[in-house]
Amino acid sequence: MAEVFLAHQVDFQGWRHAVRWHVAHETPPEMLQWRVAAFGETIPAQDDYTTALPASGPRVTLSRALLGTLEAAIQARDESRFALGYRVLYRLARNELSISDRDDPDLMALHGLADSVRRETQAFRQRFSAFTEDHASACLHDRPTHYILEANAAFCQARNPRVWEICTPYRRALWNGQRLFFGPGEDDAAHVSAATWQPAGQGCWQGYPQTLLLPGLSDIQQADNLAALGALAMDCRACPSWENATRAVFGSGQGLFRLMLVGEQPGDQEDLAGIPFVGPAGQVLDRALAEVGFVREQIYITNAVKHFGFTWRNGRRLHKKPDEIAITACHVWLEAERRVLNPALVVMLGATAARSVLKRPVTISRERSKIIPLDDTTDGLVTVHPSYLLRLPDDSTRQREYENFVADLKLARDYLHDKRLL
Numbered sequence: 001m002a003e004v005f006l007a008h009q010v011d012f013q014g015w016r017h018a019v020r021w022h023v024a025h026e027t028p029p030e031m032l033q034w035r036v037a038a039f040g041e042t043i044p045a046q047d048d049y050t051t052a053l054p055a056s057g058p059r060v061t062l063s064r065a066l067l068g069t070l071e072a073a074i075q076a077r078d079e080s081r082f083a084l085g086y087r088v089l090y091r092l093a094r095n096e097l098s099i100s101d102r103d104d105p106d107l108m109a110l111h112g113l114a115d116s117v118r119r120e121t122q123a124f125r126q127r128f129s130a131f132t133e134d135h136a137s138a139c140l141h142d143r144p145t146h147y148i149l150e151a152n153a154a155f156c157q158a159r160n161p162r163v164w165e166i167c168t169p170y171r172r173a174l175w176n177g178q179r180l181f182f183g184p185g186e187d188d189a190a191h192v193s194a195a196t197w198q199p200a201g202q203g204c205w206q207g208y209p210q211t212l213l214l215p216g217l218s219d220i221q222q223a224d225n226l227a228a229l230g231a232l233a234m235d236c237r238a239c240p241s242w243e244n245a246t247r248a249v250f251g252s253g254q255g256l257f258r259l260m261l262v263g264e265q266p267g268d269q270e271d272l273a274g275i276p277f278v279g280p281a282g283q284v285l286d287r288a289l290a291e292v293g294f295v296r297e298q299i300y301i302t303n304a305v306k307h308f309g310f311t312w313r314n315g316r317r318l319h320k321k322p323d324e325i326a327i328t329a330c331h332v333w334l335e336a337e338r339r340v341l342n343p344a345l346v347v348m349l350g351a352t353a354a355r356s357v358l359k360r361p362v363t364i365s366r367e368r369s370k371i372i373p374l375d376d377t378t379d380g381l382v383t384v385h386p387s388y389l390l391r392l393p394d395d396s397t398r399q400r401e402y403e404n405f406v407a408d409l410k411l412a413r414d415y416l417h418d419k420r421l422l
Contacts, residue, residue, distance in 0.1 A: 305326045
């Protein structure tokens with residue numbers, strides 16, 4: 001029996017290295033015992049799982065969906081999770097299991113753990129959002145069911161840039177306004193005399209799963225061009241929307257005239273093409289922009305939410321309105337795009353875009369066609385989403401509302417003229 005020691009409860013990196021090594025060496029699942037080191041415990045000497053694998057032997061190839069499931073399942077408060085994950089990958093590598101076999105007990109158990117973690121993550125984020133809005137305390141005492149704090153710390157940074165601390169029985173997280181730190185939880189702190197805060201990603205706080213984490217938040221904040229931001233967005237897992245989408249669909253266009261258009265989220269065709277507004281709504285938008293005198297490629301067009309959210313019906317992927325979790329998680333990308341582009345005017349296409357930009361619920365009929373100050377250098381303009389025009393019941397109504405939409409775009413054009421940006 002071989003023992004594999006992991007640095008902490010969500011040491012996904014250490015677990016993954018050990019899995020690759022033992023699968024390649026064909027170690028049967030029943031011959032492995034997975035152990036999590038206690039805080040401050042010295043891990044005994046064990047095989048170096050980062051060494052080169054043997055030339056022959058099974059290999060583990062992970063799809064994006066399976067990787068996300070494993071990353072979530074590792075956060076479950078279930079002692080069998082490491083062994084279960086290894087057993088699934090061992091069987092897959094030996095062709096003893098198909099990933100499509102949803103009736104397999106191991107796969108069912110793995111998906112059950114992952115689903116439970118995702119539900120807990122949504123509940124935790126709602127609790128943290130309420131804590132953020134309250135402003136009454138800088139410390140949130142929370143008792144999550146699973147080990148989810150590490151994987152949600154970056155979300156908390158994006159949601160609340162002020163100084164805060166989250167205390168749970170197994171872990172603490174501290175954001176000092178510039179850097180994230182982890183420390184022992186409330187159950188451990190009294191028993192660990194040398195307990196110290198350590199920066200995230202250093203010391204014993206390395207290798208926690210990337211599930212539902214924004215990739216490299218500091219990189220997002222430091223990126224100085226849209227291409228760099230777009231590359232980072234491809235790895236975004238800040239909300240569950242990424243799991244079924246083909247890719248993140250980032251903004252496109254040159255951003256001339258300091259004009260930025262923000263829609264809701266990619267649709268089916270945008271998800272496949274990787275470009276915003278290429279479907280039916282995009283065709284309406286292109287036509288309206290041309291009537292006003294804009295060239296689409298010269299304008300920066302993006303969405304408030306970067307992944308396509310949908311439901312299956314009769315073999316088709318049908319649009320699903322983004323929820324608050326997706327809008328909030330994607331806000332860091334929209335803010336980064338605005339920072340890099342520095343638009344003079346942001347045109348918000350629809351209620352979701354307006355809610356994301358203005359950070360409050362918006363009724364389109366009350367606020368459209370008005371110039372709204374956003375900050376010292378940027379104003380906003382609310383109008384309808386082009387897809388709204390496609391849903392209208394008759395030709396006369398569609399034509400009337402289309403003309404109103406064009407009038408809003410003319411207002412944007414005139415604004416830029418007045419600012420001498422056109």
